[in-house]
Amino acid sequence: MDLFKGSRGKYSRTFGRKVDNKPEDKSPLNRRQPRRRMKKLSDYGQHLIEVQVCRLTYGIYERQFRNYFKKAKGRPGNTAEELLVLLERRLDNALFRGGLAASRKQARQIVTHRHIMINGRCVDRPSFSLRPGDVISVKPSKAEKPFYKQAAGEIVDPRTGFWLQRTPGEFKYTVERFPKADEADHGFNAAYVVEYYSKFV
Numbered sequence: 001m002d003l004f005k006g007s008r009g010k011y012s013r014t015f016g017r018k019v020d021n022k023p024e025d026k027s028p029l030n031r032r033q034p035r036r037r038m039k040k041l042s043d044y045g046q047h048l049i050e051v052q053v054c055r056l057t058y059g060i061y062e063r064q065f066r067n068y069f070k071k072a073k074g075r076p077g078n079t080a081e082e083l084l085v086l087l088e089r090r091l092d093n094a095l096f097r098g099g100l101a102a103s104r105k106q107a108r109q110i111v112t113h114r115h116i117m118i119n120g121r122c123v124d125r126p127s128f129s130l131r132p133g134d135v136i137s138v139k140p141s142k143a144e145k146p147f148y149k150q151a152a153g154e155i156v157d158p159r160t161g162f163w164l165q166r167t168p169g170e171f172k173y174t175v176e177r178f179p180k181a182d183e184a185d186h187g188f189n190a191a192y193v194v195e196y197y198s199k200f201v
Helices: 008-015 043-058 062-073 079-088 091-097 104-112 146-152 190-198
Strands: 116-118 135-138 164-166 172-175
Touching: 043 062, 043 190, 062 079, 062 190, 079 091, 079 190, 091 104, 091 116, 091 135
Parallel strands: none
Antiparallel strands: 116 135, 135 172, 164 172
16 A cells, blocks of 8 residues: 555656656656646645655655654754654664665565564564664575575665664664764755644644
8 A cells, every 4th residue: 555546656757856666767757758837836835745755755654754743843953853863763764775675665565574673673663763772684584585685786885974884794784873864865845844744733
C-alpha cells in the first residue's frame, strides 16, 4: 500500500522534483515532457506541495507524520531542524543513507523481513529511532543471500565525519552521533512544512 494513488514517477513530474525510487538516469524527470502552462499556486498550494514531497521522500503516512511534527514542536530549538533530525534518525533512512539499500522503500522491505539487528537484537520497525552508540547489522543468516553478496561490491560508504559510519568490509554501521539538519540532503522546504502543520497541530 503506497502513500498516494498512482505511480511515484507521476508525482516526480508533477512536483518537478524526484520522489520516485528509480535511479537518477531513469528518473521521469530526465524524460522530455511536453511544455505545459503552469497555474500560479496559492500560498496554501505551495505549502501543501512541500508537505507532499516531504512525506513521499521519507515514505510516511499523515498520522505518523503529524506525530513527528508534534515531537519536533515540543523540543527546544528550530522546529524545522528538529523535524529533519527526527526523520533522519529512522532506521529505514539510515540503511538508505548508509548505502545498504537503493531507496527508503527497499530499506523498509529489508527491515520488515527481519534482516536487520540493532545492538544484536532483531528489529522489524522501519520507524525505529536511532541513538548515538547504536550498532546496525545484518543478521548473519541473511548476509549469505544473493542480495547482500551483490551489495557488498556496490556499497558506497558514508563520507568521513558523517553521523553514520560503516565498519569496512562488513554489513555493520555505527551511529556516531545525532544527525544534523544540514546533512538531510532533502528536496523540500522544511520551513514550509512546519508552517503548514502549525495551523492544524
